[in-house]
Amino acid sequence: MNEKRIKNILKLSGICFVLIFSLVPFIWMVIISLNERPDFLLHEGFRLTVANFVDILTMGNLHFLDYLKNSFVIASTTALISSLIGAVAAYAISRITFTGKTLLVLTVLALSMFPQICIVGYLFKFMTNLGMINTYGALILPYIAWSLPLALWIQMSYFSRIPRELDKAAQVDGASRLQTLFKIVLPIAAPGFLSTILLLFMFCFNEFLFALMLTADHKARTVPVGISLFQGLHGELPWGYIMAASVISCVPVILIALIFQRRIISGLTHGAVKQ
Amino acid sequence: MLANQKVYISLVISAFLIFGCKPDTARLTFAVGGASNEIEFWEKIIGEFTDSTGIAVIVLRQPTDTDQRRQGLVIPLRSRQRDPDIFLMDVVWVGQFVVADWLEPLDSVIMANDIDIGNFFEPIIDQVDTYHDKLYALPVYNDCGLLYYRRDLLEKYGFRSPTTWQELIESAVSIQERERIKNPYFYGFVWQGAQYEGLICNFLEFAVSNNGGIIDSGGSMIVHTPQNIEATKLMHDIIYKYSISPPNTYTEMKEEETRLTFEKGNALYERNWPYAWGLHNGEESPVRGKVAVTVLPRANNGQHASTLGGWHIGISRFSDRRTEASMLLKFVLSYETQKNLALMLGWNPGRSDLYEDEDINASVPHLNILKKSFENAAARPTTPFYTQISDVLQKHLSAVLSGESSPDEALLKAQHEIKETLKRYHE
Amino acid sequence: MSRKIKEPVLFILPLIFFIVVFLLFPVLGTFWNSLWQDVSFIARRFIAFSNYVRLLTDGRFWQATLFTVMFALVSVFFEMVFGMITALVLNAHSRLRGALRGIALIPWAIPSVIGARIWQLIYRYDYGIANILLGKAGVGPVNWLGSPVGAFTSLVVADVWRTTPFVAIILLAGLQTVPDDMLQQAQIDGANLFQRFFKIMIPLIRPILIVAILFRTIDAIRVFDLIYVITGGGPGGATTSLSMYGYKFFLTGDFGYGSAISVILFIIAFLFALLFVRIGRLRA
Known part of the structure; x- marks a missing residue:
């Protein structure tokens, strides 16, 4: 009885902690974005306005919509291509025996540990030589490579749970390996494939350092860089705009997080825990 | 099986083709930055320029923070991008950009467009814009604390x-x-x-x-x-x-x-x-x-x-619109534009002949203080x-x-x- | 026979292509660049390990290294504590469980730059909410980012906020593998709540704990976004991480030295990884 009460109190305070901890800073962002001035607590108090949202969506020279479009195109293209490449490779690794397999997996994993700064300087020169700085490709190509280890890792663990008998049956029926993958294995592992795409989308949507170094202006600049450099567009840090832009940019990732939380969590834990 | 592989390979190839696309460089790009009133000023000036010449210009808006603004130019220039074609530089960048060979020498531009160097402060042109007897930039406005x-x-x-x-x-x-x-x-x-x-x-x-x-x-x-x-x-x-x-x-x-x-x-x-x-x-x-x-x-x-601060205008050596850029440069440094700059923004123009202008002296009462400050200017x-x-x-x-x-x-x-x-x- | 060789090659070729061209080459290229004096405006020349020798006497480099390691250790420690609390809450049976999980994901899901912007505004000296609340409580305003300790703490708090959900979700996967009957048996045997947590749960989820620590440490060691936005590396360079320090050189055009710093950062990340794997094996 006594212990049950302790447990309940702990549980309740834990829930409160999670709610406050996760939500309060976030709500503060929404409040600022809907306010006329960021220092309203010192002055006349809360004055509701949607002007910040209207401004960032309509003022062309703030380029916020460009950033948003760039982010969407870059993140979704990367997520799709990387997940596909990862699926094919994961299938080969989990189904076909060939020499150097373990070495390959370990190398890919080890490479995923590299801090981004270790490759961004070289990438900058590389993209410069290709004349690709400030294009979508300058981000999509490194993003694919950077997200592939994760794509491979998650899907390997999904595929390894699908019985090999299914493949064998399909191959007896005359299907090629690739047909087996796309018609039999991938449909069964669809949840895993979806988790992979969602996770990769979020990773690329949020990435900062590559985007900072490899883009120069609104033609390819993504949302995080745009928001970090909003500074000065209107002189002082335009907090209203920054927060309005942040709220809008958070909507897609938060929707994904809330709707697909099961998928994402299983993706993350397949990636992290199956070791 | 072959068909499947073809689909897969062509997918990868077509992805590459998409990335190969180059952004639009057809128009003259002018990189400026600063507080909102500065941007409004430039948009107005560019509007006038387009009306009188028919040349469309994209105004590239940069952050006010100097370091971030510098980075916004260094990245495209180091990678030899064709845009921006023409831009403003902080006084301290001019030397670096010249040594890096990113700036088009302006001597021929000046000849072709009839710009009189005598209308600018000589010490500033000498200290900031001239390297080995070649001119690389010109002051749009001069700053001092x-x-x-x-x-x-x-x-x-x-x-x-x-x-x-x-x-x-x-x-x-x-x-x-x-x-x-x-x-x-x-x-x-x-x-x-x-x-x-x-x-x-x-x-x-x-x-x-x-x-x-x-x-x-x-x-x-x-x-x-x-x-x-x-x-x-x-x-x-x-x-x-x-x-x-x-x-x-x-x-x-x-x-x-x-x-x-x-x-x-x-x-x-x-x-x-x-x-x-x-x-x-x-x-x-x-x-x-x-x-x-x-x-x-x-x-x-x-x-x-x-x-001594201030912003100088220069043309990128990688620009594909140098003729148009030099026309814009002339327009920005014209007496009228420089006068507007002083009247609308209260800044001190790059041209020295404007310091005698009555309208400006009436609306910017501290012009003589600025002139005095130039005499005490400490260069970096x-x-x-x-x-x-x-x-x-x-x-x-x-x-x-x-x-x-x-x-x-x-x-x-x-x-x-x-x-x-x-x-x-x-x- | 030939089909057997060809197929896996074809299947993993795209993967290998991307990894080699955009990860492996850049990493090797960075190491190669670190052996050169590669500065904008002057001729590139080979200087072997001179950049590394220069690192040895570079006070700012040592300051950045110390900061990076301290930041990683302190923030990962708190992330583990708060992550465990969150995981226990999420693991508890409750009607709110699904919603709670979604909510806990928010700080992690949003771009780190946005999280950093939120905290930057919270810490603002003149009208940040932290100082306004302190003012209401009658305590003078604090310049949160004005002292090395203050800036360090502020960054740790922001980082803990952002990454605790990630830790929680990984730990949660571990907690779910702990069989309920084992806990019930222990309860019958008279073990209290805390004993059951420390004596049964923790040992059972140790492998996952190690994975979580490993992932987070490697991630915290490369911290960049947060610092770039919140402190810019200040005050007086006190919060400049190695990533930030390396970036400064890339930005100002000293690619050789920037590359040398990056290589050291990689080695540090690698050593930490080895260390944790070792510790995990010894205890297990």
């Missing part, structure tokens, strides 16, 4: 505008104490102390006005001198000992933060560039009509000093490695302002690191 003050408050409390740092501190301490009763957010003096290029500009003024500086007569860099140590100590004391500058001076105060603090009525003195004048007297400004401007204070035995070093040196100095000055390091120790370390840097690169 100024002291803004609240005329009404000085009158109210019976002080004259300060000519020495000591006078500034005394009046600020006294007025701040009494103004705080009504306004707890009031500070005596706001300036740019955050860790960025602006800190160097402010430091230079403290130092040179105390007979210090960062370049000796032989042109080499000397920072660890008794005069500079004294100046750095003064910067520290203004925040800590006299408490007339806010504690966030060294974390958050850049140009716009100081301007807004002053404009809200929360400061007595402000160190800023000429651009703040027009904004302080804007229609919605609470301090409108209460502001005056003068040269920055000096040490008791020193000279007035003002860091023109080495191509200025950014690295500035970074070293910023870090150590910031350590003094945050109380982590003594002026003596910080400047000694800075001296050492600057020497090492230059030695390494010049070997």
